[in-house]
Amino acid sequence: MNIKEIKAKSILRKHKKIDSWFISCYAMNLYRGCLHNCVYCDGRTEKYQIQGEFGKDIEIKINAIEILQRELDPKRKRKPFKKCFMMVGGGACDGYQKTEEKYQLTRNVLHLIEKFGYPVQLLTKSTLIERDLDVIKRINEKSRAIVNFSFSSVDEKISQIFEPNVPSPEKRLNTINLFKRNGISCGMFLMPVIPFLTDSPEMIENSIRKAKDAGVDYIIFSGMTLKIGRQQDYFYSQLKKHFPNLISKYHNIYKGDKWGNVTHEYYSTINQRFDSLTNKFQMPKRMPLHLFQNILDENDKVMLILEHIDYLLKLKGQISPYGYAAWSISKLDQPLTETRQKLRSIKGVGSVTEKIIKEILDTGNSSYYKKLME
Numbered sequence: 001m002n003i004k005e006i007k008a009k010s011i012l013r014k015h016k017k018i019d020s021w022f023i024s025c026y027a028m029n030l031y032r033g034c035l036h037n038c039v040y041c042d043g044r045t046e047k048y049q050i051q052g053e054f055g056k057d058i059e060i061k062i063n064a065i066e067i068l069q070r071e072l073d074p075k076r077k078r079k080p081f082k083k084c085f086m087m088v089g090g091g092a093c094d095g096y097q098k099t100e101e102k103y104q105l106t107r108n109v110l111h112l113i114e115k116f117g118y119p120v121q122l123l124t125k126s127t128l129i130e131r132d133l134d135v136i137k138r139i140n141e142k143s144r145a146i147v148n149f150s151f152s153s154v155d156e157k158i159s160q161i162f163e164p165n166v167p168s169p170e171k172r173l174n175t176i177n178l179f180k181r182n183g184i185s186c187g188m189f190l191m192p193v194i195p196f197l198t199d200s201p202e203m204i205e206n207s208i209r210k211a212k213d214a215g216v217d218y219i220i221f222s223g224m225t226l227k228i229g230r231q232q233d234y235f236y237s238q239l240k241k242h243f244p245n246l247i248s249k250y251h252n253i254y255k256g257d258k259w260g261n262v263t264h265e266y267y268s269t270i271n272q273r274f275d276s277l278t279n280k281f282q283m284p285k286r287m288p289l290h291l292f293q294n295i296l297d298e299n300d301k302v303m304l305i306l307e308h309i310d311y312l313l314k315l316k317g318q319i320s321p322y323g324y325a326a327w328s329i330s331k332l333d334q335p336l337t338e339t340r341q342k343l344r345s346i347k348g349v350g351s352v353t354e355k356i357i358k359e360i361l362d363t364g365n366s367s368y369y370k371k372l373m374e
């Protein structure tokens with residue numbers, strides 16, 4: 001492990017629009033690089049510009065707390081923060097990797113979030129998060145905290161190969177259970193499922209069953225992207241070592257898409273598989289509304305529900321107009337109640353979408369959405 005301490009100029013990143021997976025529009029990375037060294041990690045891609053050897057070299061943003069103290073202070077903001085979760089983790093680093101034991105940047109960020117009263121979401125693969133149960137509980141009581149764990153499956157052997165420096169799936173599930181017993185809502189990020197290794201019906205079913213037993217509130221699912229360059233080269237080198245017979249099958253589904261996507265047929269197969277298995281276990285496939293409905297403002301809530309409907313329909317292989325309407329609403333400056341009479345003038349909003357929007361404005365929910373989430 002090579003540690004380099006660096007000074008960052010800024011920490012908080014604002015998304016252009018609220019993220020429908022995390023219900024967040026602010027994110028932060030406190031480290032550059034990740035010692036967990038997952039074989040499939042997207043953090044290896046050139047776009048992140050992570051220096052040195054990924055998985056071994058790590059940069060610590062040593063002044064992160066000092067900067068965030070200023071960035072998070074609402075008194076120093078000309079425009080108030082959007083109402084949503086602050087996201088800690090995700091991106092190309094895990095906030096609870098080994099270096100956190102000593103540097104405690106994530107813990108200190110949580111103290112700032114507690115002080116300023118923001119809701120927070122965390123995403124990790126590390127059981128070190130148990131150390132921060134005390135502060136996470138306090139945030140949850142005050143403004144809400146949600147803890148998410150990512151898994152490629154719950155198979156111990158696959159995890160040892162593809163997530164070499166991460167606590168085993170069983171340990172992660174136990175940690176989820178600990179947080180649940182302490183009143184904290186938890187999500188499983190079943191992503192990425194690894195083609196031909198963790199994407200079978202049996203593997204996905206096992207992951208959902210164990211997540212349900214641990215008490216998770218929802219599961220977010222995704223396939224694996226392999227971008228040409230460092231990420232793909234490293235993944236294929238490990239695949240060749242452990243599962244050489246799969247190489248040709250991979251070449252059949254990764255055909256050089258610039259975002260590293262697999263073929264449409266493959267995505268449809270695994271999405272429909274996940275859809276029917278989560279139905280079987282009555283497991284929500286998106287964060288349930290009751291966990292975020294009091295946090296968002298009106299437009300964002302409508303936009304989020306439309307995006308969720310869009311996702312749930314596409315998961316079943318159906319065409320959906322709702323994503324476009326959601327995108328248009330994300331660009332509006334006025335509250336939707338003020339444009340209630342002119343909803344059809346919003347791009348992508350037809351008569352059915354208009355009805356859904358009005359129902360959300362009147363009741364806080366949509367019966368169509370509720371049905372899809374069941």
Ligand code: SF4
Nearest residue numbers: 034037038041092093
């Ligand atoms: S824990 Fe996440 S960020 Fe870290 S190596 Fe694994 S996939 Fe990448």
